[in-house]
Amino acid sequence: MAAAYTGERMFSWLDDLNPEQRQAVEHREGPLLIVAGAGSGKTRTLASRVARLVGEGATPERILLLTFSRRAAREMLQRATRLTGDPRTSRVAGGTFHAVANRVLRQHGTAVGLDPAFTILDATDTSELLSVLRHDLGLGERGRRFPRKDTVSSIYSRMVNSQVPLVPVLDRWFPWCRHEADDLRRVFAAYTDRKRQHGVLDYDDLLLYWRALAQSAEVGSLLAEQFEHVLVDEYQDTNAVQADILVGLCTAAGNICAVGDDAQAIYGFRAASPEHMLAFPEHFPGTTIVTLDRNYRSTTPILVAANAIIAGAEKGFSKQLWSDRPGSQRPELTACHDETAQADLVCDRVLEHRERGVALRDMAVLFRTGHHAATVEVELARRNIPFVKYGGLKFLEASHVKDVLALLRILDNPSDELAWHRVLGLLEGVGPATIRKLLAHFGDDPLGRFLDPAALPLPEASADDAAALRAALTDCRDVPDDPPPAVQVERLAIFLGPIIDRRYDAAAARRTDLEELTSLAAAFPSRSRLLSDLTLDPPSSTSDLAGSPHLDDDYLTLSTIHSAKGGEWKVVHLIHASDGNIPSDMALSEPAGLEEERRLLYVALTRARDTLYVTYPQRYFHRRHGLDDAHTYGQPSRFLTGALGCFERSRPSPESGFGSSAHSTSVVEADPVGAFLGDLLSG
DNA sequence: AATATCCGTATTTTT
DNA sequence: TACGGATATT
Numbered sequence A: 001m002a003a004a005y006t007g008e009r010m011f012s013w014l015d016d017l018n019p020e021q022r023q024a025v026e027h028r029e030g031p032l033l034i035v036a037g038a039g040s041g042k043t044r045t046l047a048s049r050v051a052r053l054v055g056e057g058a059t060p061e062r063i064l065l066l067t068f069s070r071r072a073a074r075e076m077l078q079r080a081t082r083l084t085g086d087p088r089t090s091r092v093a094g095g096t097f098h099a100v101a102n103r104v105l106r107q108h109g110t111a112v113g114l115d116p117a118f119t120i121l122d123a124t125d126t127s128e129l130l131s132v133l134r135h136d137l138g139l140g141e142r143g144r145r146f147p148r149k150d151t152v153s154s155i156y157s158r159m160v161n162s163q164v165p166l167v168p169v170l171d172r173w174f175p176w177c178r179h180e181a182d183d184l185r186r187v188f189a190a191y192t193d194r195k196r197q198h199g200v201l202d203y204d205d206l207l208l209y210w211r212a213l214a215q216s217a218e219v220g221s222l223l224a225e226q227f228e229h230v231l232v233d234e235y236q237d238t239n240a241v242q243a244d245i246l247v248g249l250c251t252a253a254g255n256i257c258a259v260g261d262d263a264q265a266i267y268g269f270r271a272a273s274p275e276h277m278l279a280f281p282e283h284f285p286g287t288t289i290v291t292l293d294r295n296y297r298s299t300t301p302i303l304v305a306a307n308a309i310i311a312g313a314e315k316g317f318s319k320q321l322w323s324d325r326p327g328s329q330r331p332e333l334t335a336c337h338d339e340t341a342q343a344d345l346v347c348d349r350v351l352e353h354r355e356r357g358v359a360l361r362d363m364a365v366l367f368r369t370g371h372h373a374a375t376v377e378v379e380l381a382r383r384n385i386p387f388v389k390y391g392g393l394k395f396l397e398a399s400h401v402k403d404v405l406a407l408l409r410i411l412d413n414p415s416d417e418l419a420w421h422r423v424l425g426l427l428e429g430v431g432p433a434t435i436r437k438l439l440a441h442f443g444d445d446p447l448g449r450f451l452d453p454a455a456l457p458l459p460e461a462s463a464d465d466a467a468a469l470r471a472a473l474t475d476c477r478d479v480p481d482d483p484p485p486a487v488q489v490e491r492l493a494i495f496l497g498p499i500i501d502r503r504y505d506a507a508a509a510r511r512t513d514l515e516e517l518t519s520l521a522a523a524f525p526s527r528s529r530l531l532s533d534l535t536l537d538p539p540s541s542t543s544d545l546a547g548s549p550h551l552d553d554d555y556l557t558l559s560t561i562h563s564a565k566g567g568e569w570k571v572v573h574l575i576h577a578s579d580g581n582i583p584s585d586m587a588l589s590e591p592a593g594l595e596e597e598r599r600l601l602y603v604a605l606t607r608a609r610d611t612l613y614v615t616y617p618q619r620y621f622h623r624r625h626g627l628d629d630a631h632t633y634g635q636p637s638r639f640l641t642g643a644l645g646c647f648e649r650s651r652p653s654p655e656s657g658f659g660s661s662a663h664s665t666s667v668v669e670a671d672p673v674g675a676f677l678g679d680l681l682s683g
Numbered sequence B: 001a002a003t004a005t006c007c008g009t010a011t012t013t014t015t
Numbered sequence C: 001t002a003c004g005g006a007t008a009t010t
Helices: A007-014 A019-026 A042-055 A070-084 A087-091 A097-112 A123-136 A149-162 A166-173 A175-198 A203-215 A217-226 A240-250 A300-311 A339-355 A370-382 A399-412 A417-425 A432-442 A446-451 A460-475 A485-503 A507-521 A527-536 A591-605 A672-682
Strands: A032-036 A063-066 A093-095 A119-121 A200-202 A229-232 A256-260 A288-292 A332-338 A363-367 A387-390 A556-560 A569-574 A608-621 A631-633 A648-650
Touching: A007 A019, A019 A042, A019 A288, A032 A042, A042 A063, A042 A070, A042 A087, A042 A229, A042 A256, A063 A070, A063 A097, A070 A087, A070 A093, A093 A097, A097 A203, A097 A217, A097 A527, A119 A123, A119 A203, A119 A527, A123 A149, A123 A175, A123 A200, A123 A417, A149 A166, A149 A175, A149 A203, A149 A240, A166 A175, A175 A200, A175 A417, A200 A203, A203 A217, A203 A240, A217 A240, A229 A240, A240 A256, A300 A591, A300 A608, A332 A339, A339 A363, A339 A370, A339 A569, A339 A608, A363 A370, A370 A387, A370 A556, A399 A417, A399 A446, A399 A460, A399 A485, A399 A507, A399 A527, A417 A432, A432 A446, A446 A460, A460 A485, A485 A507, A485 A527, A569 A591, A591 A608
Parallel strands: A032 A256, A032 A288, A063 A093, A063 A229, A119 A200, A229 A256, A332 A608, A332 A648, A363 A556, A363 A569, A387 A556, A569 A608
Antiparallel strands: A608 A631
């Protein structure tokens, strides 16, 4: 085995590459930008490039591969390892910007005044902390309508990641909060202070500190030298801070290689912008650009439709995808009677393809938002069709799961006041005022003070709970080493059991979740790894949660379009392709939002290899369980109406699906003209 | 001071 | 509709 990567295999990374891909793999000196259209063999090209670097003697540890998700990094490195046949290839440093930042900061954080034992706040924690601060500062009282916590959090993140000052951020994206600029500034200042005091970082801080490190005089050059080669995937979805980090990291060597497709930029809401990709040649002088526009994935009719959709966009790097896969079928656009009929139709088609020999694994149902899948999920379950849903999953945001994580965080970083806040609030008879007293009492040694029962300012009612908590925390600590993470979770779950029963509904389901969390924890070597990995790379699908035994089984994929990025399936069903969903009504406040929705549709369509079905319900019912059937009419996405010629139009037979007969009694026609047009367009 | 209740409103995508 | 947040009650 060890000798396998000599001789002929040496060049295997050039096998099966077209001339442009080959150029990208072999390019040597200076920055390289690969403009890679959908399905153009981007992953193969990047993996081959890594393989070539390792094969030619580069030290794997000194190659940095930044990807959009951990899964993408893993797949790419597996592929590269297969190409080199050299197991050392898997030692390439890979992961998301945030995950790499976490690693770098644990190692070098002290150079920018950071305690390397920091814990990481997820989006919910961040909002929570902002909410506490807002209250502390006495805002939002006396009927004042100060922006709510999630809005405050969005404003902050937008400001940081786009590097635009507060006032212009408010003007452009949050005009209704404009007059609150001064108080927002106070909240943000307090927020920054508080985080620093308690050794916690939010997602944005990870990037900010990494950038500070990359730009610092002492450590910066050290970091730049650490990585001989830097490869970045999905460059169109980078934000300004990430672009800065790369500039800091790559000045000296210039060995940066970025891959992206500006037509697939869909993370504007996270302050990512394809602008950074367009500006790449200016950031990195001497850039060579290679364009991959040959599509290996889809049939020509599918590409024609996708190209027609994206043709309306203002372009950066122009490219027209082409394929030599002819294909006789145009994608099919179907107006369904309502959501139920749509779910029925999707299931019918899935079963039909399966009977013709297409595995469920080779099919996917895509949608704009998580809840769009609900009706389909019900119907799939009813027909016993196994599926896994990606995106829109909120396992870690469920309050009982957050309770466990807060307990772990206390053990990991006892000065994490936010975690204490949550945990203490669980105790019977303890509310905001008692918590404040306790935190004041804690001083420099919160855990020590809490574990010492004497002199704790606790009310009588909390005595039992407090004792149980003390026991649970003690159980999780041992000399010389703490018990394994799974054991800790198990013990904490015992403490939480009665509290869950008392405080939350659906207690049984929640207890099951904790069991899943326990088996999930078994995969981690330490508590701190469990915590940071879970926050930086949360389970992205129902199957990522432990306890799902069907990994070998055949199952259908359900996914948000965002989570489907990079994926491909033989048969793709895009559902809810109606105006208001794609584009989402909420994206319409500014023109850039609309364009992003167009690209979102483009991403969805280009996931399909052989067969593409697009559906939308014509009627949306307002109250699913109401006595009347008040509804509004859906029209096809405005992006589709300009490209109808690229689609086969069909309408399912009226008998299929429920509610298709005319039993409407008290119909509310919110948009009669639209309904009229909708009927014309679908007839 | 903690908890129960009521009212109004926003409502997506994810590291 | 579900959730966040303020007010009323114990």
